[in-house]
Amino acid sequence: MSDLRVTVQHAEQRDDRVVTIGTTAADLFAADRSVIAARVGGRQRDLAYVLADGDVVEPITVGSPDGRAIVRHSTAHVVAQAVQDLFPKAKLGIGPPIQNGFYYDFDVEKPFAAEDLKAIEKRAREIVKAGQKFSRRVVSDDEARAELADEPYKLELIGLKSGSGTGDGADASDASVEVGEGELTIYDNLDAKTGELCWKDLCRGPHVPTTRHIPAFAVQRSAAAYWRGSEKNPQLQRIYGTAWESKEALAEHQHMLAEAEKRDHRRLGAELDLFSFPTELGPGLAVFHPKGGAIRTVMEDYSRRRHIEAGYEFVNTPHITKSTLYEISGHLDWFADGMYPPMSLDGGTDYYLKPMNCPMHILIFKSRGRSYRELPLRLFEFGTVYRYEKSGVVHGLTRVRGLTQDDAHLFCARDQLPDELDNTLKFVLGLLRDYGLTDFYLELSTRPEGKAIGTDEEWVEATQLLREAAEKQGLELVMDPGGGAFYGPKISVQAKDAIGRTWQLSTIQVDFQMPQRFEMEYQAADGTRQRPFMIHRALFGTIERFFAILLEHYAGAMPPWLAPVQAVGIPITDDHVPYLKDIAAKLSAKGIRAEVDSSDNRMQKKIRDAQKQKVPYMLIAGDDDVAKGAVSFRYRDGSQRNGVPVDEAVAEIVDAVDRRIQV
RNA sequence: GCCGAAGUAGCUCAGUGGCAGAGCAAUCGCCUCGUAAGCGAUAGGUCGCGGGUUCAAUCCCCGCCUUCGGCUCCA
Structure with missing residues (x-):
């Protein structure tokens, strides 16, 4: 030995x-x-x-990223065992770890009710306490088939694995948790004392040694999900849960979820009187109230200014067009599902609400002969478009049916493309930083197989150009295979918000197709006719969505330059109202949005109201302040600064707005 | 589009097969006050919409609309 x-x-x-x-x-x-x-x-x-x-x-270790994934995966098994204990007819789907948790899919006769989830969590806790051993066992395909004869979905996974040999891309990624590569394994859950088999599951592993090694978990919710992610397949019932290395980490995560709920822009939109979705209008169609309108106006004005500085020209286009335009562009072939149905006018002509601005900007390019001297031509518009999103997907302002893109189309010569892409990316990132987002990475989305126009060579070239521009920015670049639009690949800018969530913001796309379809051309220096290249670029993505992201990022406490009400005057008694109105007028003269609360509430109540409205500056004045020609600041954090001379107070607010700082 | 849940006053939510309730907000009055809710009164509802069951439906059943959680899709 x-x-x-x-x-x-x-x-x-x-x-x-x-x-x-x-x-x-x-x-x-x-x-x-x-x-x-x-x-x-x-x-x-x-x-x-x-x-x-x-x-x-x-x-x-349990707290490392890999360790957490293992704990979550093991917890998914425990939950599945609990489900099959309580619902013996439930058939198993897959149960992988995901970001911050796990899920497990089940085919059950009836969807899980709230009480069912409670019972499942209770049973899962018993299993954790029992300290069952996770025991790995290698099996042949045939053995696995025999053992899992009652689990049709597992059998399908075994078939997939032995059928295709290698993983077939995105589709197999979640399923790979079950079957993995190479040999098949089954994990037996064995009773701690008797070693008796309690449960088993086809699984690649690894797992924690015993269920007692699951330090903290919670069952969260259930929802339907298509088997293997395709709407052609049956729907299973998915149970979501989370698991962590300690009770403290779980509590922290639950606190983060509560915080995210507090920041939900739909809630803030109502609380701060910013926007609403009147049912009379239909799903996904928002109206902005005066305070929401104030924020939007600032966002748009600042963006306009920056675009002018960067050499963009402003255009305007209608919201509706004859079908001809979208026949030429190909939208009706490739995007019709996403468009509102046409209205038939003028004896049979179909008119469509526009889902994208690009064809109209192309028509502006084509309105007269173009010279190489005009390139790059940068056309910009806050263009409102309408997309007929499936009814289940509309969501607050982040997913709507009527939306305004800060949309630009850049037309340039081939040799101008690399610089133009580089400059555009720099411009986009710079502007996003001005809005207070600073943590970015880039994503490169490539050709969507089966849903694209153009040749392989064009796609390869466009993708390569985007990649080179992206790599210049010194940011992390991740790939998104098949995620491009039908007419070209795209770079998207992903930003992390204040509580660590990432949002897709700007997109930049290279398009060889539209210029061909519209037979665009310009006259080159040598007198020949050349086809321009086209870059599509949305910076905020959409104003509505970016608005929502900023709102959640700042939890409603917008930096002063964006706050709908920047300062509110709060009198100690009614006698001080005129004094504060005078100060508010001074602020207004400097372009500050200032109000005075002259209601007959007590001053404490006015402070509470202003605090709840997240107004950045409260200006309080009583006899003491009037006597000194001063005001007293109260800031959003509750701190105060008393007896500030009025001119100094005005200057402080103007300065914070000018510098676009957060306070 | 699919699965599930929900919809009661402007908002947050109780409630019942037999005349619809609270808090906040609103309006009116009193109070004139120094850093997160002063007191009182008044008004406000076709209980999402349409059918059905019933002597009687906000409540039970069916359909639709809207919202929420997901799937799918995507800005």
């Missing part, structure tokens, strides 16, 4: 160790209870893994 040599790899250091045959990963890390799995030669393994000579073994 000989010994084995293994290497224990910690973050910084390596330990060479000699151990006896039969030593497991668990033995190596027995001293550290936070270790729940191991990576051996780059592959994740259970702690029960028996070491081989020469193995390089790295611990996976």
Whole structure:
């Protein structure tokens, strides 16, 4: 009986160790209870893994990203076991870890009700407490088929795996958690005392050693989901849950969810009187109230100013057009599902609400002969478009049916494309930073297979141009295969908000197709006719959506330059109203949106109201202030500054607005 | 579009097969006050819409509309 040599790899250091045959990963890390799995030669393994000579073994701790995923995956198993305990007829779908949690899909006769979820969580807690052992077992395809004869979805996964050999892209990614690559494995859940089989599931693993190694979890909600993500397939009932390395981490996550709910722009929109969705208008059609309108106006005005500085020209186009335009552009072939149905006018001519601005901007280009001297030509419009989104997808201001894009189309010569893309990206990122978003990464979306026009060469070239521009920005670049529009690939700017959520904002697309379809041309220096290249670019994405993102980012407490009411005067008694009105007039003269609360409420109540409206500056005045020609500031954080001379107070507010700082 | 849940006063929400309730907001009065809710009164509802069951429906059943959670899709 000989010994084995293994290497224990910690973050910084390596330990060479000699151990006896039969030593497991668990033995190596027995001293550290936070270790729940191991990576051996780059592959994740259970702690029960028996070491081989020469193995390089790295611990996976419960709180690491991999560790959390393992805990969540194991919790998904526990929940599935609980479901099958309570609903023996439930058939298993898949149950992978996802960001911040996990889900598991089930085919059940009746969807889960709220009480069902409670019962499932209760049963899952019992299973966790029981400390069942996760035990891995390699099986052949045929053995797996025999054991899982009652699990039609698992059988389908086995078929997929043995059928195609390699993973077939995005579709297989979630399912790979179950079957993985190479050999099939089943995980048995064994009773802690008797070793009796409690439950089993086809699974790649790894898992925590026992259910007791699940420190904290919660069942969250259920919803329907299509089997393997296709609406052609039956719908299963999905249970979402979350699991964490400690009760504290779970509580923190739940606190974050509560915080996100408080920031929900739909809630803030009502509380701050910014916008609403009157049912009389129909789903996804918003109206902006005066205060929401004030924010929008500032957003748009500032954006206009910056666009002028960057060499854009402003255009305007109608909201409705004959079908001809979208026949030429190809939208009716490729995008008709996303468009409102036509209205038939003038004895049979179809008119459509416009879903995109680009064809109209092309017509402006084509309105006369163009010279190479005019390029790059940058046409900009706050263009309102209408998209007939499926009824289940409209969501607040982030997903609407009537939306305004801050849309630009750049027309240039081939050799101008790289610079134009680079400049556009820089411009976009710079403007987003001015709105207070600073944490970005870029995503490159490539050709959508089966839903695209144009040749392979054109797509390769356009994609390459975008990639080069993206790589110049010094930001992380991630790929989004198949995510492009039908006419070209795109770069999108993803921004992280104040509580760590990422939002897709700007998109930049290279388009070889529209110029061809519309037979665009300009006259080059040598007198020849050339076809321009086209870049589509939306900066905010849509104003409505960007509005919502800013609102959630700032939790409604907009920086002064964007706040709908920038300062409110609060008199100690009615006697001080004229004095404050005078100050408000001084502020208005400087372009500040200022009001005086002259209601007959008590001053404490006025402060509360202003606080709830998240007004950045409260200007309080009583006898003391009037006597000194001063006001007293109260800021949103509750702090105060008393007896500030009026001119100084005005200057402070004007300065904060000018510098677009948050206070 | 699909699955599930919900819809009662401007908002947040109670409630019942037999005349519809609270708090906040609104309006009117009193109070004139120094940093998050002063007191009182008044007004406000076809209980989402349309059918059905019933002596009687806000409540039970069916359909539709809208919203919410997801799937799919996407800005």
